[in-house]
Amino acid sequence: MKLKVIVPVVLQRKDFKEEILKGYKSISRSDVEMDIVSLDQGPESIESKYDEALSQPGVLEKIQEAEKQSFDACLIDCFGDPALYAAREVVHIPVVGAGQSGMFLAAMIGRRFSVITVLDRIIPLIEDNAQVYGVSSKLASVRSVDIPVLDLKKDRDLLIQRLIKQAELAIKEDGADVIVLGCTGMAGLAGAVKEGLYKKELKVPVIDPVKAAVKFAESLVDLGLSQSWRYANP
């Protein structure tokens, strides 16, 4: 099967694309072929509904293109899932988002999950998505590490430390029993966060939304299923 990753921002450096793709390839099954594309025009990062709005036309264009190129499914590489529902109205191939995939997986393996994201100002987007997706009764809280997307790679240790701290608060104060990393830029850190929590006797799963999205896409293609076409835009 062939999956296309849509990076819904304009990448600052060309090698980022290769790096992201490499991450995806390390997750996907051996029989999955993956390709990646980023936007020609749009925001450099998505940290608000404003950024998300600006990214949507580009995302839609790339997804429609992917369908024409005979990809089996598309994956939007951002926890905010920009244009996820809009895209599903216009293509027949499955479109999955990291946010929806991560939140539903969390809802399935625990009682209440918390999302730890980058900045407070993206909280409204995540909370509203949870509500529209129908999982807000399972959402304990959305917390942030207070580090912008473009700074996530600057100090990996600080990031992990803050993720563990916020996850701990989410478990103890908000009643979470599953943690979801709330930014695709945090890919690869779920293991370290889980380890940190287990050291504190907090035995909860930590979900990397990128991985959840890949598995969701693979599953849909395996099953020959796609989004409902009931309200589609013919």
Added chain:
Amino acid sequence: MKLKVIVPVVLQRKDFKEEILKGYKSISRSDVEMDIVSLDQGPESIESKYDEALSQPGVLEKIQEAEKQSFDACLIDCFGDPALYAAREVVHIPVVGAGQSGMFLAAMIGRRFSVITVLDRIIPLIEDNAQVYGVSSKLASVRSVDIPVLDLKKDRDLLIQRLIKQAELAIKEDGADVIVLGCTGMAGLAGAVKEGLYKKELKVPVIDPVKAAVKFAESLVDLGLSQSWRYANP
């Protein structure tokens, strides 16, 4: 006070803009100055989440422009409220939408309202907006007249007849006691629909969302209030 109307589509004919503006002027108070702008690029109508996504960057650009031009408030002329929440993150002046204004007004004067819109395929957008706005417990149903936006002016009698029919079903089958016209292209028809319902002994208010939005904008400016800046994008 100076209000700017944002028509979130590319208008097919230049005189449409004047016509829409005229409608707004007939509603607003005598001390309100109104101006109007439509998109340079974007969809010709908004009948799905796909259309809405394509209109958002243009809407945001025009709203930011309006703030620079010292307008006191902006009004998005579409029941789908494209970019309403995104815009509120980046400007200080009040931004109001026909959909939010119409649905809240309905929630205030009745127990459960129904929205009668153009096509079934825009129902998801309206339902999801109601949920994010926090009024879905008051939303009895969203129904459609099955006429595309660009055909709304073709046969005014047929449109009114179908609006009355769907409103009647909304009241009798869905439990609505207030009706909201679900497209700004239906502006001016609330009176005829109400009359039709009263003839059937169905004594319910019919709300024109355009009018609701103008009053909401006037009220905010009068009160010196604007959207919360708590999660703003500084």
Added chain:
Amino acid sequence: MKLKVIVPVVLQRKDFKEEILKGYKSISRSDVEMDIVSLDQGPESIESKYDEALSQPGVLEKIQEAEKQSFDACLIDCFGDPALYAAREVVHIPVVGAGQSGMFLAAMIGRRFSVITVLDRIIPLIEDNAQVYGVSSKLASVRSVDIPVLDLKKDRDLLIQRLIKQAELAIKEDGADVIVLGCTGMAGLAGAVKEGLYKKELKVPVIDPVKAAVKFAESLVDLGLSQSWRYANP
């Protein structure tokens, strides 16, 4: 247009009526004529469901009288909105309440609002009203300054200080991004509370419910709308 303010208590001193009316006149548009009436019989203040129950027959009498006197709308001057829904069953002119108006306005310009009221024992009335109105999903919390209604004027500085303190807690602990003053006796203080919050970098709107109610009444009369007559008491 002519608006009638119903003060739903027996006023202790005659000059209070003039003072309240003066406040209303300072808010309303120049083309609005305002009159005021208080109860002949009933409680001296409304700080519980018990007080509210005692005030309702008097409120209903005064509202029915106002309709006969050809007022265009009635405004109940109490955050508890005594007899609001009951009155709407028996008169055709719009009846608005400070509580409903303030809470809906808050719901429209923010994500979650908190109400800061006088005493803890009126919390059940406000919470239950929010639920019946359909805005409880937007209500972050109801907090109190622990000062009875009749003492609100004794120490204005203390009152403002406590309002700011409780608003701060509502924002930081309960997740509010809009504050509503929860008693019409707090009219005129929204500006001072907002200023206090901005000094603490808490950029949220503060709503005076009296002002919200005046604008809601003006808007309804402007639009020729009134409450639904579907379940009216003919």
Added chain:
Amino acid sequence: MKLKVIVPVVLQRKDFKEEILKGYKSISRSDVEMDIVSLDQGPESIESKYDEALSQPGVLEKIQEAEKQSFDACLIDCFGDPALYAAREVVHIPVVGAGQSGMFLAAMIGRRFSVITVLDRIIPLIEDNAQVYGVSSKLASVRSVDIPVLDLKKDRDLLIQRLIKQAELAIKEDGADVIVLGCTGMAGLAGAVKEGLYKKELKVPVIDPVKAAVKFAESLVDLGLSQSWRYANP
């Protein structure tokens, strides 16, 4: 134990009081002493929020009186539960209402209940009470037989026939599996309605709210429990 029944209306004929009391005595345990009182001033029947508002001061007066007379509990004889929560703020003895008692009992023995009441215009009161009580998720529907309270005794056969008809619709169309009679004036008819339903193979319990209220009052007195005094009006 001594229970006081509060009839929250002005009775048209003196013998009605005796008749109602007789009904209560036939339900209560042999060790329960019952007394009854009706209002000196107020509505003749309760069929709307307007009627309910007018009855509340009288109900409160009679309940406070009952506490002084050392009754062990009070029972409000109306499905609308006028002044139930207000009364609980000012007396220590348990105050129970037919509506709350009937609806909770229904919620305990089934999945979803429907209330069959007198007129459509009292539906808002019942629905809003269910919401405030916290049982609206269990309320399938409120339906009416379209007969005013004061006509309930005119044609008992017609009343039973309509109750069975509406109960059948509630079960088949609204998903109810328990029926609650929605007016204390329907006391004594639960058996006939249940029989009618069983003949149609609809095996659901039918609850007489008056009986539910008596049992709830007896239980509270037996247990030495009363309403929470947390938000009481001291």
Added chain:
Amino acid sequence: MKLKVIVPVVLQRKDFKEEILKGYKSISRSDVEMDIVSLDQGPESIESKYDEALSQPGVLEKIQEAEKQSFDACLIDCFGDPALYAAREVVHIPVVGAGQSGMFLAAMIGRRFSVITVLDRIIPLIEDNAQVYGVSSKLASVRSVDIPVLDLKKDRDLLIQRLIKQAELAIKEDGADVIVLGCTGMAGLAGAVKEGLYKKELKVPVIDPVKAAVKFAESLVDLGLSQSWRYANP
């Protein structure tokens, strides 16, 4: 009337059965005959969904037996209500559970209740039951004293002290105004907990779920009512 108590565990010592029965007899009315039975096979205590699952076949067997023995109602002696809904599908006599009875009684006499139970790991069972019963909107929180069921009798003072502590936190932090003891092994302690709370000026009722269940069973038998047979397993 004859009530059968089902102890849904294998009792460690024979005299426990007599002790439990004695407790029940002290609560029930003088005209009620009570009998008791415990499981032949199953868990020794119920502190998780796992324990609950293991107890269910035995509970069902004993309830079906009780119906054959002409008991008028059955009472499951565990706050987790094992097999409550399953049993109601197969017998006609009323089946009541301590959990459902205690939680509904709390919902009727207050605004929001908290349950104080034995261990954190039984919280999911209680929360999920509350949701299925339809009272989760009234559930402020479930807290635990961190003492296993089989240790509850070891140090009665410590248990009472912890119950008061957790109840206090539930009132002050979670907004509860009624407390429910969350284990039938805490029977007899409601008075001491209430006293402890009143000393702290926290005037809230404390419910012993065993007592609530007995009164619920007596009421159903008095009224000739039982669970709905709509979805029964014929």
Added chain:
Amino acid sequence: MKLKVIVPVVLQRKDFKEEILKGYKSISRSDVEMDIVSLDQGPESIESKYDEALSQPGVLEKIQEAEKQSFDACLIDCFGDPALYAAREVVHIPVVGAGQSGMFLAAMIGRRFSVITVLDRIIPLIEDNAQVYGVSSKLASVRSVDIPVLDLKKDRDLLIQRLIKQAELAIKEDGADVIVLGCTGMAGLAGAVKEGLYKKELKVPVIDPVKAAVKFAESLVDLGLSQSWRYANP
């Protein structure tokens, strides 16, 4: 990876087990090894909460056994998911159920799903599971074909015809845009049902819950994830 299928009933004929296993093997990836076990003691089919309760101890025993045998995950082969949450408290390997998997997958690819199951009397189990899982806001309805589990294979054409009929009603009357087959005994029919719906221009996905469960199990094992151990029974 090695997956163990738990058939939570006592199979009437030995060859059924081989048949079910064959079905699973046809769905799973080529690198997945599958084994199957059925109960030694328990019900012959699960069509109510009563049946489900009887099956739980056997299911728990088989799942604990599977963990000891080093299986990587367990899959409960019944839409009612007997003992799903109980099992998750006692084993570390992922435990998945057909019901939870099917309902969540439906919630992810559509707006509202309906479940078409065997008999009306299993509706409470499915509805309550949906509520506990947190997807009830996405559940449009549960409908039945009125054919017992053990008769499902008797007349395959009739079954398909009724599935299509109920699915059509679910879409048109209940607002579903995804259909879930509500019994694992309907495995293999999703294609035929979808085809039937497409012929009626009803373009909605039809989910086979068995397939959804296999993909969910594979995904969890791939990701090294399992249920939260926060409330586990150590």
